[in-house]
Amino acid sequence: SQQGEEDPQALSIQEGENATMNCSYKTSINNLQWYRQNSGRGLVHLILIRSNEREKHSGRLRVTLDTSKKSSSLLITASRAADTASYFCAARGSQGNLIFGKGTKLSVKP
Amino acid sequence: KAGVTQTPRYLIKTRGQQVTLSCSPISGHRSVSWYQQTPGQGLQFLFEYFSETQRNKGNFPGRFSGRQFSNSRSEMNVSTLELGDSALYLCASSLNPGQDYGYTFGSGTRLTVV
Numbered sequence: 002s003q004q005g006e007e008d009p010q011a012l013s014i015q016e017g018e019n020a021t022m023n024c025s026y027k028t029s030i031n032n033l034q035w036y037r038q039n040s041g042r043g044l045v046h047l048i049l050i051r052s053n054e055r056e057k058h059s060g061r062l063r064v065t066l067d068t069s070k071k072s073s074s075l076l077i078t079a080s081r082a083a084d085t086a087s088y089f090c091a092a093r094g095s096q097g098n099l100i101f102g103k104g105t106k107l108s109v110k111p
Numbered sequence: 112k113a114g115v116t117q118t119p120r121y122l123i124k125t126r127g128q129q130v131t132l133s134c135s136p137i138s139g140h141r142s143v144s145w146y147q148q149t150p151g152q153g154l155q156f157l158f159e160y161f162s163e164t165q166r167n168k169g170n171f172p173g174r175f176s177g178r179q180f181s182n183s184r185s186e187m188n189v190s191t192l193e194l195g196d197s198a199l200y201l202c203a204s205s206l207n208p209g210q211d212y213g214y215t216f217g218s219g220t221r222l223t224v225v
Binding site for chain 2: 041103104
């Protein structure tokens, strides 16, 4: 079963705009991670936020975590055409394995 | 350092056959997880191995099995293939399981069952 559910399923923006993706999860977590996947290839780890953290930054990425609402968001600032990809959140629960959501497909138009 | 290597990259099999996929993790990584990705179901967790022991197993039938060797390389096997087994199979490695590490994924094996 899916632990994370991303919203929206698809997002289309212009280069230079910001992109925000949301993720909700079901059970208590140790950490929440975001990954990017380009066109059916392997996933690339972007950022990890621990359950006791509320916000984390990495370059143009900003992740927030609200454990009371069981939700997280990923913000990509000043998007580029190269950011076009699918983005997945993944929650690591108490058993340790990582459970992924269905992803948000981001399209950045030049 | 070398990334996660999955072989083969592409595979076409006939219904009823069996298949073995291989994954070599990053050197020093001892945990290997397998996922099945399909357009309809997304990324589904198959299993996780650490030190040659299966730590977790997803909700897949017994036709799906795996193992890990002493050098941390892992294989997964699917017997009696069905059309619905067509998918991208992804392997991910990490230093240790259940810790605050991200996974490093291989490029996947695309399996087509005809």
